[in-house]
Amino acid sequence: MRLDYFHTGKADSEIFSRERVVLEPLPWPGNPQKLLDDSNLGPYFFEVRDLRSGKALYSRGYSSIFSEWQTTPEAKGEYRTFSESLRFPLPAASVKISVQKRDGANRFREIWSTIINPQDQSIERVTAPAPAPVIAIAPNGPPALQVDLLFLGEGYTAGELEKCGRDVRRAADALFQYAPFRERRKDFSLRAICAPSPESGVSHPSRGTYRRTLFDSTFDVFGTARYALSFNNRSIRETAAYAPYEFLAIVMNDNAYGNGGIFGQFATVSIDDPRSLPAFVHEFGHHFAGLADEYFLGSVAYAPTVPTVEPWEPNITALFDPKNLKWKELVSAGTPIPTPWPKKEYERRGERNRDRYLSSGPYAGKVGAFEGANYMEKGYYRSEQNCFMLTLSCGRFCAACRRAIDRTIDLYAPKPGQSH
Ligand SMILES: [Zn+2]
Numbered sequence: 001m002r003l004d005y006f007h008t009g010k011a012d013s014e015i016f017s018r019e020r021v022v023l024e025p026l027p028w029p030g031n032p033q034k035l036l037d038d039s040n041l042g043p044y045f046f047e048v049r050d051l052r053s054g055k056a057l058y059s060r061g062y063s064s065i066f067s068e069w070q071t072t073p074e075a076k077g078e079y080r081t082f083s084e085s086l087r088f089p090l091p092a093a094s095v096k097i098s099v100q101k102r103d104g105a106n107r108f109r110e111i112w113s114t115i116i117n118p119q120d121q122s123i124e125r126v127t128a129p130a131p132a133p134v135i136a137i138a139p140n141g142p143p144a145l146q147v148d149l150l151f152l153g154e155g156y157t158a159g160e161l162e163k164c165g166r167d168v169r170r171a172a173d174a175l176f177q178y179a180p181f182r183e184r185r186k187d188f189s190l191r192a193i194c195a196p197s198p199e200s201g202v203s204h205p206s207r208g209t210y211r212r213t214l215f216d217s218t219f220d221v222f223g224t225a226r227y228a229l230s231f232n233n234r235s236i237r238e239t240a241a242y243a244p245y246e247f248l249a250i251v252m253n254d255n256a257y258g259n260g261g262i263f264g265q266f267a268t269v270s271i272d273d274p275r276s277l278p279a280f281v282h283e284f285g286h287h288f289a290g291l292a293d294e295y296f297l298g299s300v301a302y303a304p305t306v307p308t309v310e311p312w313e314p315n316i317t318a319l320f321d322p323k324n325l326k327w328k329e330l331v332s333a334g335t336p337i338p339t340p341w342p343k344k345e346y347e348r349r350g351e352r353n354r355d356r357y358l359s360s361g362p363y364a365g366k367v368g369a370f371e372g373a374n375y376m377e378k379g380y381y382r383s384e385q386n387c388f389m390l391t392l393s394c395g396r397f398c399a400a401c402r403r404a405i406d407r408t409i410d411l412y413a414p415k416p417g418q419s420h
Pocket residue numbers: 294315387388389397398399400401402
């Protein structure tokens with residue numbers, strides 16, 4: 001079942017309104033042993049509870065384009081609306097959907113709830129045929145026991161669908177070159193849907209280029225040229241509904257450098273830029289495991305914040321309590337916390353080859369707590385000197401990121417013997 005809603009607000013307020021409820025055409029792809037999400041990731045969290053008994057039936061943490069937009073200057077002045085969806089197993093009886101957001105202390109508080117009766121005749125039953133065949137890239141097992149990753153082609157005309165098939169395979173192959181995806185390749189089922197768009201490529205408003213495409217994808221999101229996202233949530237969901245999926249990768253038929261990744265929504269990649277494949281792996285880290293950016297020099301689309309509470313992201317810490325470091329089990333023996341590194345040299349103005357300092361110093365390659373992450377030079381720490389979430393050229397995830405990715409895989413493809 002899928003609940004589509006409008007998420008409207010500005011910097012300091014938000015409201016939710018129901019758009020429609022849809023019964024999707026395929027059976028629920030998730031693992032019945034992993035209905036409840038205890039990973040505590042994401043700025044938002046939703047719960048589905050049986051209305052009569054109050055029993056929790058399903059829950060997941062997630063993020064949204066809205067929550068990133070909320071931190072932009074535009075959100076101080078005016079309202080905007082974004083379309084979002086929640087998907088959950090078809091309930092047997094009426095349920096209460098509760099959407100929760102983190103408060104100042106990072107605890108979840110309900111900000112919206114709505115009741116759905118599965119017998120309601122207004123629930124749409126999808127009977128239309130699929131817009132394009134589902135391409136099986138590597139279906140390895142039953143959806144309930146696998147991580148189901150679906151690639152969607154975007155900005156391919158009817159004459160470019162073969163290219164779309166090749167491009168999605170390139171993106172898929174890139175992801176599984178890196179640990180821990182590589183080691184857990186068999187836990188994933190990969191599929192793709194290459195449905196045609198009216199025009200080729202995607203929009204670049206800063207160049208005056210506008211393309212009409214299946215998912216309304218555009219560069220220049222929130223004024224940042226390289227930030228590329230898809231805004232037509234309804235079209236994304238209606239297309240994706242024809243394949244089992246838990247995670248979505250939108251492959252854009254474009255040659256500029258640009259990408260994006262939203263936890264629990266989708267990752268995007270502009271596939272014909274030379275850096276597209278490592279960029280996709282980085283963005284998939286955001287989408288899949290809620291990983292934070294570990295870089296902190298240079299500008300980003302949304303405003304950084306000084307830590308007042310421990311961040312929820314699994315790969316950064318404010319280090320308020322160094323003895324209880326978030327990834328303390330992973331720390332290399334004899335490593336001081338916080339961990340010194342050639343930070344001054346790295347941050348030096350005009351430094352042309354600063355990345356070399358990410359692999360030098362006594363603790364390079366060790367796990368500790370290195371200051372500088374989450375767009376901030378001070379106050380946030382990362383687990384290793386370098387990581388895919390810091391530089392694309394690094395080519396590997398740090399220990400904290402690898403563990404977070406493994407945990408997300410376990411939420412969809414539990415190893416034998418694991419239970420909730
Ligand atoms: Zn990392």
